[in-house]
Amino acid sequence: MPMHTIQIAGSDASFACDANDTVLRAALRQGIAFPYECNVGSCGNCKFEVLAGQAISCWPEAPGLSDKDKQKNRMLGCQTRAQGDLQIKLRTSDKYKPVHSPVRTRATLTASRALTHDLSEFRFECAEPVQFASGQYALVQMEGIAGPRAYSMSNVGGNTTTLDVQVRRVPNGVGSNALFDLPLGSAVEIDGAYGMAYLRQDAPRDILCVGGGSGLAPMVSIARGAFASSALASRQLHFVYGARMPEDVCGQDLLTPLPGFSERGHYQAVISGLDASEALPQGALRGFVHEAVDQLFGDTLAEMEIYFAGPPLMAQSLLKLLIDRKVPMDQVHFDQFY
Ligand SMILES: Cc1cc2nc3c(=O)[nH]c(=O)nc-3n(C[C@H](O)[C@H](O)[C@H](O)COP(=O)(O)OP(=O)(O)OC[C@H]3O[C@@H](n4cnc5c(N)ncnc54)[C@H](O)[C@@H]3O)c2cc1C
Ligand code: FES
Known part of the structure; x- marks a missing residue:
C-alpha cells in the first residue's frame, strides 16, 4: 500500500497516511490531536485546508462541507484520501488527542438479539483486540455499503476482541437495514475506537x-x-x-x-x-x-x-x-x- 506523508503547516508535526486510509483516521492512529466528532461526513468538525498536493474525497456530497468550503480548498479529514504527499493547514487541539490508538480489523457478526421492536444488539468478534474507553464508538464497514456507519459500543471499555453495539433500524436507512439483514457469520471491517464522550474515571462528582x-x-x-x-x-x-x-x-x-x-x-x-x-x-x-x-x-x-x-x-x-x-x-x- 503506497504511504504518503502529511505535513501540518506552521508546525513540525507530520504523519504517514496509507492510500486506503482517511487523513483524519491516519492522524489519530499516530496520536495527532486532529479535531473531529462524527467521523462520517456530517458535522464538519474535521475540516482542513489543502495547501499543497493532491487529495480526493470518498464522499464529495458529504453534508459537512459547503460549496464555499470547497472553493477555499477545504476538505473533510474523515472523507479525504491523499493521492501523494500533502501539506495541510489545520489547528490541532489537545482535547482530541486519542485515548487509545484506533485500529482497523476484520470482524465477524456472531450474535444478535432484539431489545425493542426496532432496536437490536449485535455482537462482533474481531480478529485483533480493540482498545476502547466506555462510551466510545467504532466504524463498521459492511460490504457493498458506501461509507462506514458509526456505532457506539455498549459493553464495558477495555482491550477486547468482543464488541457489542445496539442499533436502531432506521426506516429507509441503508446501513442500519443492511446490518439488521446481515446473516450471522458475515464479515465486516471495524475501525475504532473513536470519540471524546468517554467515562472520566477521575471525576469527583x-x-x-x-x-x-x-x-x-x-x-x-x-x-x-x-x-x-x-x-x-x-x-x-x-x-x-x-x-x-x-x-x-x-x-x-x-x-x-x-x-x-x-x-x-x-x-x-x-x-x-x-x-x-x-x-x-x-x-x-x-x-x-x-x-x-x-x-x-x-x-x-x-x-x-x-x-x-x-x-x-x-x-x-x-x-x-x-x-x-x-x-x-x-x-x-x-x-x-x-
Ligand atoms: C458518533 C456516532 C455514534 C453513533 N452511534 C449509534 C448507535 O450506537 N446506535 C445507532 O443506532 N446509531 C448510532 N449512530 C447513527 C448511525 O451511525 C447511523 O447514522 C444510523 O444508523 C442511520 O444510518 P443508516 O445507514 O440506516 O441511514 P442512512 O441515511 O443510509 O445513512 C446515514 C449515515 O451514513 C453516512 N453516509 C451515508 N451515505 C454515505 C456515503 N456515501 N459515504 C459515507 N457515509 C455515508 C451518513 O453520514 C450518516 O452518518 C451514531 C452516529 C454517530 C455519528
Ligand atoms: S468528523 Fe464529522 S464531518 Fe468529519
Whole structure:
C-alpha cells in the first residue's frame, strides 16, 4: 500500500497516511490531536485546508462541507484520501488527542438479539483486540455499503476482541437495514475506537447519563464502566432514557443486574409521544428528555458529570439547558448521532 506523508503547516508535526486510509483516521492512529466528532461526513468538525498536493474525497456530497468550503480548498479529514504527499493547514487541539490508538480489523457478526421492536444488539468478534474507553464508538464497514456507519459500543471499555453495539433500524436507512439483514457469520471491517464522550474515571462528582432513541449503547457502556470502577465507587449514577412511545422504552433490564446499581443507580424513562389523555406506563415521565432532566435535577446539574447521546435535536436542547444551568462545559461529554 503506497504511504504518503502529511505535513501540518506552521508546525513540525507530520504523519504517514496509507492510500486506503482517511487523513483524519491516519492522524489519530499516530496520536495527532486532529479535531473531529462524527467521523462520517456530517458535522464538519474535521475540516482542513489543502495547501499543497493532491487529495480526493470518498464522499464529495458529504453534508459537512459547503460549496464555499470547497472553493477555499477545504476538505473533510474523515472523507479525504491523499493521492501523494500533502501539506495541510489545520489547528490541532489537545482535547482530541486519542485515548487509545484506533485500529482497523476484520470482524465477524456472531450474535444478535432484539431489545425493542426496532432496536437490536449485535455482537462482533474481531480478529485483533480493540482498545476502547466506555462510551466510545467504532466504524463498521459492511460490504457493498458506501461509507462506514458509526456505532457506539455498549459493553464495558477495555482491550477486547468482543464488541457489542445496539442499533436502531432506521426506516429507509441503508446501513442500519443492511446490518439488521446481515446473516450471522458475515464479515465486516471495524475501525475504532473513536470519540471524546468517554467515562472520566477521575471525576469527583455524581454521574448523569442521558440517552435518547438509539443513544442507549454508549450510556449503557458508561454505566457498566462506572459500576466496575473502584475510583467511582462512592458516586450515584442517574440514567435517564428518552423514548417516543411506551414500546420504545428500554435499558433498565441491562442496568439493574450491575453490582451496586440497586444502592447507587437510578433509572428514569421519559416518553415524548403520548397525548396528555393517554396513560403513561408506571414510573415513566411525560415530555421531552431535556425537560425531564431539568425538572429532576435543576440547579444540581452543575455539580454532576454529564454524559449524553442521541439525535442532534435532543443533544442541542440538552446542551442549551446545561448552558442555561451554568454547568461547566468540562463536565459535559456528548455524541450527536447524525
Ligand atoms: C458518533 C456516532 C455514534 C453513533 N452511534 C449509534 C448507535 O450506537 N446506535 C445507532 O443506532 N446509531 C448510532 N449512530 C447513527 C448511525 O451511525 C447511523 O447514522 C444510523 O444508523 C442511520 O444510518 P443508516 O445507514 O440506516 O441511514 P442512512 O441515511 O443510509 O445513512 C446515514 C449515515 O451514513 C453516512 N453516509 C451515508 N451515505 C454515505 C456515503 N456515501 N459515504 C459515507 N457515509 C455515508 C451518513 O453520514 C450518516 O452518518 C451514531 C452516529 C454517530 C455519528
Ligand atoms: S468528523 Fe468529519 S464531518 Fe464529522
